[in-house]
Every structure is written in structure tokens, then in C-alpha cells.
Amino acid sequence: MKRLPVLLRSRIVRNLAKRVLLAEIASFLIIIILSFAFLLPMLNARAAGMANDVCMQMKTEVEATLYGIEVAAQYISSSRELEATLDSYYDNPSDRTFEIVRLTLNRLKLSHPEIRGLILEGPDRVLFTSIGSFSDYDYGILEQDWHKWARISDYGSGYSSVYDSVSPESSGRTAHFGAWSFAYSRSSFIGTDRYVLTLYCSAAKFLNNLEYTAKNTFSGHSLLDNAGVPFFRSGAIETDNFALQEAVATFSGISVTKQDGYFIVPVSASMWYLAAHADDSLLNSTFYDYFNTTIILFATLCVLTVSLIMYQAYRTVSPLGKLSKTMNLVSKGDLGDIVSDIKTGDEIEDLSNIFNEMICSLKEQIDRRISIERNEHKMKYGLLISQIDPHFICNTMNAINFLAKERRFEEIEAINTALIGLLRDRLRVDGFRVLDTVSHEIKTVNDYLLIQGYRYDNNARIDWLVDEEALELQIPKNVIQPLVENALFHGLMNEDTGEIRGRIIIEIRKNNGGILMRVKDDGRGIEAGKLSNLFMREADPSKRGRHIGLRNIKDRLAYLFNDKNHIEIESSNGTAVTIEIPCLDGADGEFL
Numbered sequence: 081m082k083r084l085p086v087l088l089r090s091r092i093v094r095n096l097a098k099r100v101l102l103a104e105i106a107s108f109l110i111i112i113i114l115s116f117a118f119l120l121p122m123l124n125a126r127a128a129g130m131a132n133d134v135c136m137q138m139k140t141e142v143e144a145t146l147y148g149i150e151v152a153a154q155y156i157s158s159s160r161e162l163e164a165t166l167d168s169y170y171d172n173p174s175d176r177t178f179e180i181v182r183l184t185l186n187r188l189k190l191s192h193p194e195i196r197g198l199i200l201e202g203p204d205r206v207l208f209t210s211i212g213s214f215s216d217y218d219y220g221i222l223e224q225d226w227h228k229w230a231r232i233s234d235y236g237s238g239y240s241s242v243y244d245s246v247s248p249e250s251s252g253r254t255a256h257f258g259a260w261s262f263a264y265s266r267s268s269f270i271g272t273d274r275y276v277l278t279l280y281c282s283a284a285k286f287l288n289n290l291e292y293t294a295k296n297t298f299s300g301h302s303l304l305d306n307a308g309v310p311f312f313r314s315g316a317i318e319t320d321n322f323a324l325q326e327a328v329a330t331f332s333g334i335s336v337t338k339q340d341g342y343f344i345v346p347v348s349a350s351m352w353y354l355a356a357h358a359d360d361s362l363l364n365s366t367f368y369d370y371f372n373t374t375i376i377l378f379a380t381l382c383v384l385t386v387s388l389i390m391y392q393a394y395r396t397v398s399p400l401g402k403l404s405k406t407m408n409l410v411s412k413g414d415l416g417d418i419v420s421d422i423k424t425g426d427e428i429e430d431l432s433n434i435f436n437e438m439i440c441s442l443k444e445q446i447d448r449r450i451s452i453e454r455n456e457h458k459m460k461y462g463l464l465i466s467q468i469d470p471h472f473i474c475n476t477m478n479a480i481n482f483l484a485k486e487r488r489f490e491e492i493e494a495i496n497t498a499l500i501g502l503l504r505d506r507l508r509v510d511g512f513r514v515l516d517t518v519s520h521e522i523k524t525v526n527d528y529l530l531i532q533g534y535r536y537d538n539n540a541r542i543d544w545l546v547d548e549e550a551l552e553l554q555i556p557k558n559v560i561q562p563l564v565e566n567a568l569f570h571g572l573m574n575e576d577t578g579e580i581r582g583r584i585i586i587e588i589r590k591n592n593g594g595i596l597m598r599v600k601d602d603g604r605g606i607e608a609g610k611l612s613n614l615f616m617r618e619a620d621p622s623k624r625g626r627h628i629g630l631r632n633i634k635d636r637l638a639y640l641f642n643d644k645n646h647i648e649i650e651s652s653n654g655t656a657v658t659i660e661i662p663c664l665d666g667a668d669g670e671f672l
């Protein structure tokens with residue numbers, strides 16, 4: 081946190097942080113919208129599917145219990161011991177043989193841990209009961225319609241509803257299921273006679289299992305008969321809900337159906353229905369934590385991204401500010417012990433190294449020429465010193481700073497590359513190399529125009545008329561660019577608005593064994609009185625192009641080509657500057 085104020089000192093970093101933050105916020109909003117549009121419906125469907133699976137699991141638990149009871153009933157009905165004791169009773173009816181039958185039933189009820197009592201109804205409506213207590217409601221079951229149907233049909237069977245054998249009026253709402261029971265009746269033949277066997281079973285185990293299975297998925301569940309009348313319910317479920325009654329009444333399948341938050345499935349062995357209820361908020365709560373965690377993680381990632389980008393941006397642009405300060409010192413004429421020690425491994429380091437080379441080379445050349453050739457080679461010294469314009473470099477770096485603030489990185493690379501090319505070209509003065517090819521001078525002018533295009537509102541049209549055979553000809557270095565600069569700033573620039581607009585034609589070709597170079601603009605031209613004295617006055621240092629002017633070009637051409645006049649100026653509908661020099665096909669650049 082202590083480094084945050086330092087990072088925010090850079091205007092580039094602040095602007096970049098704002099833009100990145102806006103992008104992150106936009107991305108965050110898009111993620112939220114897409115999540116609600118696509119992710120949440122998918123999670124809702126999955127939650128409903130999981131609830132469907134839980135409902136099927138509850139059904140399986142009930143049917144497993146009922147199947148065990150049916151197996152026990154089959155085992156009891158087929159007991160040879162029971163058959164023998166019944167035959168013994170009917171052969172010799174007495175209290176003793178009756179009690180033997182009851183003891184036998186008592187032993188047989190141990191065949192299944194959920195059976196709490198047995199009642200066997202004989203063909204003469206005699207009731208044999210296992211030892212134990214039976215409530216009035218237990219006996220009342222024998223008069224219910226489902227039991228009567230089992231009594232009159234061969235091999236008929238059926239289940240009662242689940243009831244509280246202690247308080248049948250409790251309507252199914254209790255947290256303790258120890259007293260809850262259900263009855264299963266089965267008509268079967270024991271020996272040659274038909275009997276109705278009724279098993280009274282504890283419902284505590286499977287009711288507890290239902291409670292445990294449903295607690296994390298459903299708000300409540302209920303058991304209903306085949307008419308849709310509930311006989312057991314647990315939790316928050318409205319069993320008198322019309323949608324539930326209608327769903328049960330019209331149910332015809334074997335799998336789970338969902339209607340208005342109710343999941344309904346038939347318990348096939350008993351003709352019961354299992355209904356469980358869960359609203360959307362409960363179903364989706366399973367995935368809300370996952371969804372919220374995802375959003376929090378994404379928001380955290382956004383914050384970390386902005387922080388890292390700010391830090392990296394500061395590390396990237398801080399050397400550029402340092403280099404700009406160093407160049408400002410140079411632009412003020414301070415050539416002392418200034419050294420740019422930037423180590424970034426990119427174009428900024430290249431520019432810093434070239435700047436150091438430029439300063440070292442500049443100081444060396446100045447010292448050498450001042451001490452050795454102060455008088456004789458004054459023109460050479462003027463040529464060297466005129467090739468460096470610290471103000472031009474400083475303004476170019478300011479343009480780079482502006483583009484960096486705007487995050488126009490491709491344009492920064494373009495202007496940086498152009499500036500590096502210009503600086504390298506200006507530094508090639510070893511051995512007084514004052515000549516270069518036409519193609520290289522064209523590139524230098526294009527680099528200069530590229531930089532000026534970013535510095536000013538440049539709407540000038542540049543037309544090149546260059547013969548292909550002239551591209552490799554040798555001409556004096558840095559002759560065309562000053563003429564183009566003069567045409568831009570003295571011919572086409574509006575002095576009030578600073579806008580540059582118009583056309584410049586640059587023509588280079590062979591002409592009568594020599595080389596003709598002409599730069600013509602359609603600007604405001606030069607007054608006749610000033611035109612005649614143009615080469616007689618010194619360049620005004622307060623004007624643009626002050627270091628390399630027409631007088632400088634004329635003097636250098638005169639020095640190189642034996643004081644002959646090689647430059648002409650015409651001013652009619654603009655200004656045209658024409659230079660004609662001998663063809664230097666065999667020159668290698670080291671003319672002096």
C-alpha cells in the first residue's frame with residue numbers, strides 16, 4: 081500500500097489504470113449477465129435433477145421396507161409349524177391349542193425386526209393373535225375396505241395407511257416416529273384352508289430414513305393414498321394444496337413428476353404416493369454458494385489484475401519520463417556529464433543508448449573540430465553541429481509521451497522507430513561521410529514526415545517523382561529534408577492555426593549527366609524583396625528549421641563542388657527550390 085502513491089504519480093499509469101478498471105468493470109458486468117442468462121438456468125435444472133434423484137431414493141427406501149414385509153408374510157404363510165398348529169386346533173379346539181397357535185405366531189413375528197404383531201383370521205372368522213397388545217385402531221383396520229378386499233379375494237393383499245398406533249388423530253406431524261405403524265394383509269392358503277394374515281409393522285425406521293434423506297433437499301414430504309388423501313406428513317408441506325391433489329389424481333407414470341415445487345412418485349408395492357416439496361430458493365441454495373464464490377473470485381481477479389497492470393505500467397513508463405528529463409537538460413544546452421542509464425531491454429533502452437552515443441559523439445566531434453579545425457574546417461563543423469536538433473528530439477519525446485497516455489502503442493513503436501532511424505543517420509559522420517544514396521535520403525525524409533505527422537496537424541500531401549535509376553545515386557546528406565521542412569513550416573503552415581495543408585512535390589532524376597533535385601510547394605510563396613536577399617542573411621534561430629537552412633545548404637554545396645552556384649529558388653504559386661549537382665556514381669560517401 082505504501083507504493084500506491086508512488087505508482088499514481090505517473091499520469092500514464094493513472095490513465096492506464098482508469099482504462100483497465102473500466103474494462104474490468106465491463107467484463108465483470110458481462111460475466112454477471114451471462115451467468116444469469118446461461119449459468120443460473122443450467123444450475124437450476126441440475127438442482128431439480130438432484131431433487132428428482134433424492135425423491136427416487138426416498139421411494140426406494142420405502143419400497144425396500146415394504147418388500148421385506150411381503151417376504152416375511154410369504155415366509156409366515158408357508159410355515160409348516162403354523163400349518164400343524166392350526167390343524168391341531170381345528171382337530172381339537174380348546175384354549176390350549178388356541179394358545180399354541182398364538183405362541184407359534186409370536187415366534188414367527190420374529191422373522192422380521194419391523195413386525196410388532198400378527199393377526200391371523202381363519203375361515204370361520206376366528207382371530208388368532210400373537211402375544212402382545214393391540215389398540216382399538218389396530219383391530220379397526222380389519223374392517224377397512226382394503227382389508228375386506230384382501231379377505232374376499234384369493235391371494236389378495238394390501239396396505240393400510242401409516243398411522244400413530246397410540247394417537248391416530250395426530251395427523252402425521254411429530255418428530256418421534258416410534259409409535260408409527262402400518263399394516264399389511266395377505267390372503268393365502270395354509271394347508272387346504274384360506275386364511276387372511278395381517279402383519280402390524282413399525283414404520284419408525286423408514287420414516288426416519290425419509291426424514292434424513294429429505295432434510296437437505298426438501299422443506300417437507302408426505303405420504304398419500306391412491307385417492308390423493310395424505311395420511312402422513314413431515315416438515316413444511318401443504319398437503320391440501322390443489323396442485324398436489326390434481327397431480328396425484330392425474331398421475332399415470334412410474335417416475336417422478338414435478339408440479340409447482342412438488343415432486344411426486346408412486347410407491348408401487350403399496351399404492352401409496354410419496355410427495356416432497358421444495359421451492360426454487362431451496363433447490364438452488366445448493367449452488368448459490370458456488371455461484372457467489374465464482375463471482376467473488378472473479379472480482380478478486382479483477383482487483384489483482386488492475387494492481388499488477390499499474391505496477392508493470394509504472395515500471396515500463398518510468399524510464400521514459402527519466403529519458404525525457406535528460407533530453408530536456410540537453411535541449412537547454414547542458415552537455416556536461418549527462419548520461420542516460422536506462423536498462424529496460426526494449427526500444428526505450430535502444431533510444432537511451434543512441435541518445436548517449438549521440439551526446440558522446442557530439443561532444444567528441446565538437447571538441448576535435450574546435451581544437452584542430454577551428455578556422456580551416458569551419459564549414460565541416462557547421463555541417464556536424466547542424467545535424468543535431470535537441471529541440472526536435474525533445475518535442476518528439478513529448479509526442480511519444482502523449483501517445484503513451486493515449487495507449488496508442490503501435491503508433492509509439494512507429495514514431496520511436498522513425499526517431500531511432502533519424503538519430504542513427506545523423507550519427508554516421510565517421511570519416512566525414514557526407515554523402516548517401518537517394519533511397520536512404522528518401523527514407524530519412526519519410527521518417528521525418530512520420531514524426532512531424534504526430535507532432536502537428538499535418539494534412540500536407542507529399543508526391544515523390546523519383547526515377548528508379550536514381551535511387552542508388554550518391555547525393556549530399558541531409559539536403560532534401562531541410563527543404564521539405566522549410567516547405568512545411570514556411571510555405572504550407574497557417575501561422576494563426578498551426579495547421580499544415582497543401583501539396584509538396586519532390587522530384588529527383590538524372591539531368592544532363594548530373595542529378596536534379598527539386599522541392600516545390602503550393603504554399604504562400606516568398607515576397608520578391610525577401611527572395612533576392614534570402615542567401616545574404618543569417619538564419620533566424622527563433623524560427624523552425626533554424627539549424628539547417630537554405631544558406632547552410634548553399635554553403636555546403638559550394639564547399640563540396642568548388643564554389644559553384646548549385647541552388648535556385650523560384651516563388652510563383654508557391655515556392656520551388658532546385659538543386660543540380662554533378663553525378664557522383666563512384667563516390668563511397670567519404671567525399672572529404
